[in-house]
Amino acid sequence: MTDPAVISALTAAYPDVVTSEFRGDVRAMVPRESLIAVMSRLRDEQGYDMLSDITCVDYLRYRDATDRFGLVYLLVNTTTAARLTVRTFVNEPDLDVPSVVPLWPGANWLEREVWDMFGIRFTDHPDLRRILLPEEFTAHPLRKDYPLQGRGERHNFPVIRRAEA
Amino acid sequence: MAIEIPENVVVSRLDALASWCRKNSLWPMPFATACCGIELMATGASRHDLARFGAEVFRFSPRQCDLMIVAGRVVMKMLPVLQRIWQQMHEPKWCISMGACASTGGVFDTYCVVQGIDRFLPVDMYVPGCPPRPEQLIQSIIDLQDIIQQRGTIRGVEFTAAARQQPKRALIELPILGDVRTPPHHNGPIPPATLASGKDRA
């Protein structure tokens, strides 16, 4: 569904962009430095006007993985219904990624969720707060080194008995 | 000595009479958070019709309710809200924990789901199921009515002097989630030091 001309134009303009395909999903691996440039180009010149989703994968225990965190941007062209997946990788300790909120306002909450769950900081984000977990929470639970049952946060509450209240 | 009682008079204890009145006019507070809430709606809606058991007056203000039905999982961020709503309800009050999630955490054995609200709240009735069918919820309300009739409600809890002289717990600020000071899987009551009004919050 993705137009091959889009991919060739992209790789011609940015030689360090690597593309791949699996079951019809075209992925473009973009270095973090040129992320905003590539995204603006895709939006303004190639018609990818909708950002469907932003998510992240923690490759801590993934076989043969070289980078810790991989960000996933799913783009959609609403006219031609073409899709494109843009990937970028970041490693600790430098987890700053430029925010795409200036390009797509819908990225606001999605980036907040990635910050909440993975601890990836989006620079220039207008309101980077935790969104799903309480502000007092200290961990980023979707990282692979955080246990499924948590670290006891769910039991840290006062108990109310029948007689009181 | 015998007292003459006319034929159309029934003698009862005041407690039994009050309990009978109360059990047949339960006003539920639907604390519906998730899937079970839809079944709770179905219980109140046309086919199952909770009105047959005198418990159809759903009130969303805790001040007007005497039965809290916790339907759905309760997570870390919601538990302080649940506790505050429970404290705002007037005595006598009862609590039904509807569904596996509210009772035990259900399939959600994760970092943020409270593993059973009975760890932090008194619960009178558990309804199993994920989610329970409306018939099960109706049965639990009938069973709760039996309990109310048997145990009585005039215990004077709401009138004891000591309880009245304390400030209402609802007015004291509950600590929200602080840093984890208690050991993991701590089930008992939290020591009073951590119950200090939330000044130490970040």
Added chain:
Amino acid sequence: MPLAPSTLTGTSADQAREDYVWTLNFGPQHPATHTTLRIVLKLDGERVLGALPDIGFLHSGFEKIGEHLDYNQYVTITDRMNYISPMANNVAWHHAVEKLMGVEITPRCKYVRTIVAELARISDHLLCVGAMGLDTGAFTYFLYAFYQREVLYNIFETLCGARFTNSYTRVGGAMHDITPLVVEMIRTFVKDFPKTLRDMERLLNRNRIFVDRTKGVGLLRREEAIAGSASGPIARASGVTRDLRKDEPYLSYADFDFAVPCMTTGDCYARYLVRMAEMWESLKIVEQAVENIPAGPINVGVGDRATLPQKEQVYQTIEGTISHFELVMSNRGMEVPSEEVYGAIEAPNGELGFYIVGDGSDVAYRARCRPPSFIHFALFPQMILGHTLSDVVAVLGSLNIIAAELDR
């Protein structure tokens, strides 16, 4: 920074001018939110000057569980995601999983999944418009809607044994084949439902109170909808002609004749009308599909090594025995590539997709859900600006926010 009312008030210079502005906490336990969400509203009298949503009151770690349950087990969790149309979630999850594994399901399974997904769409829209009517003062309307939901619950219960936590689909097939009894029930439903739908349209479509409360309220323009990633009925009510059933035909949608209702006004009334019209279209799809279910098996064959073979095959053929053995052994299981895919379907609420990372084992390394409710609720603050407090419930009702999908 904890969310406090003071977050909304500006600097002290503004504060002097805005002394009359007051802050209202809406939720998290409020009847009109239906679910657990909180909005801090900044009001001038009744006019909304600003809204600051606070969510996460039902965050239960769905995506973390997805990394610990295998591809068949996780379907039970997806049931509890959008719990007013769980069948659509089941179909979405296994659609993505089968895309990852490269399994092509049988034509019969495609039809059956299409039927249940469309019935789920009807059931979702019924609750959404019913609750919207309830919030704007039409209680009878809600009872009409809920009665038909009970009929749908019966169909699903006969099909898979549970009223609404169905867990119906499996990798490469379904839990049970569809039975003649279910087909008969669906036929009866298709025959009876138009009467209710017409009744509902007569009750509310031209009802003065309802129209006044929804028309022109909660405007979402086309550009805002696209920039804000909206999808589904909400985007289509704003004039975005995008429907995955037409754009990327999955299952057997290419076989059916149906229209995609769209409107351009983008207000609450348009969203209501789009949902009502979509129910008619879903009914058309179900009617066509249920009369044309192809014969054949519902699960893929033993060659794909995705579903457990029939007991007769296990006992009587060597392929069946081997396939069963390999699937149930903990060190074998399904063949999953170490790859990543994104598979999406048009769920009742919008584009519901799963981004799955496979690592060779039969447990997903990462199972990300693209939740339409989450994305639509992010649009809420800009939609409510300038409207009154009573419009908050109308806008919330028209967005159909499901907390379990919002927070996961």
